Amino acid sequence: MTLLRELLDSLRSFVATVGAVALFFVRVLGQIPRALLRPGLIVEQVYNAGALSLVIIMTCGLFVGMVLGLQGYDLLQRFGSEDALGTGSALALIKELGPVVTALLFAGRAGTALASEIGLMRATDQLAAMEMMAVDPFRRVVAPRFLGGCIAVPLLTMIFISIGIFGVQLIGVQQLGVDAAAFWSQMRASVDVSDVMEGVIKGCVFGVACSLIAVYEGYTATPTAEGVGRATTRTVVISAVLTLLLDYMLTAAML
């Protein structure tokens, strides 16, 4: 009996959290037009979320591409079709690895920073102080950070994919000796603009999801050191799970 009640309670709190996130999302969206009036704040957040993540994204993109080159070559040479390496790895990077790994890295690098920053603002009563001064913290703090993340993730995704393809080329063509002309021409022949658009759409959706989770967790964090820490952890966990879940649904919808 108590087990059933606990189950019902946790189910209810889950549904309530989903509702709270949805309402939070609507509130952020409502503040976006007014946040756009101060582009300086958004530029600063694009810098925080995007430009500062550049090094980790490029490093990871290069290594993901290189390992894809190795594994792809090993797999394809068993069938004697090494020339398909370009096509296979480009499609894998554009459609799956690029958007997903970028979103996971973004959640770890920038999402945590967003959540703990906003959480600490709440813990140190900065948000309350803003409200006292009739400054809406949604407009001044939450909306610019959300927008910055939404702009940064698709761009980071594209950079990740490009560097990744360079990495595949580095291992496949330069080191393992796949014919360069076949590599590029087969890639060009079978990758379509719609494939790239699929990657862009995924990047945008993941950007919105990860940024939303980060600002929500930060804003609703318990205003203690422990609470901020927990909010940061939850940001990474929920972002990762949500990214993979959305990835499946988007793939199923667009394939």
Add this chain to the structure above:
Amino acid sequence: MRSTRAVELSTGLFVLLGFAALFFLVTQITNRQLSLNDSYEVYAHFENIGSLKPGAAVSIAGVTVGRVESIVFDQQIYKAVVRMRINSRYDKIPVDSDASIMTSGLLGGQYIGITVGGADEYLKDGDQIEFVQDALVLENLINQLVATFSRRGEQTQETEQ
């Protein structure tokens, strides 16, 4: 906190890099369709197109000269109608050329190969390619092979008896 100028500069660099990457992906990695302005359309009737798909290459002597635009089944003649867009740079393809569906490599996709004929007239927009060769369906081929072998087997048995 770094100065606003440095922040703006590196943000600008980041955004430009992102768009450069997108540009690279769209122009260098993908195949751009031949633009519709400088091309003409021809069609052909096939009994069986195998697994030919819209977007497949149309090639002459191995050179891609166009793409398959659409494939529909015509209920009047019970054949597949394949429409092809050919770059108008290649406007001297004789009308008696023949179009056959071929497979590139063992695992490759199918494409249309045009073998040039000898007529003095050339294909123009809206023309039909009369001579066609259907796709080789592997199952049919194997069936024929099996039939031939079993018949031969029976014959040898008969002669032995």
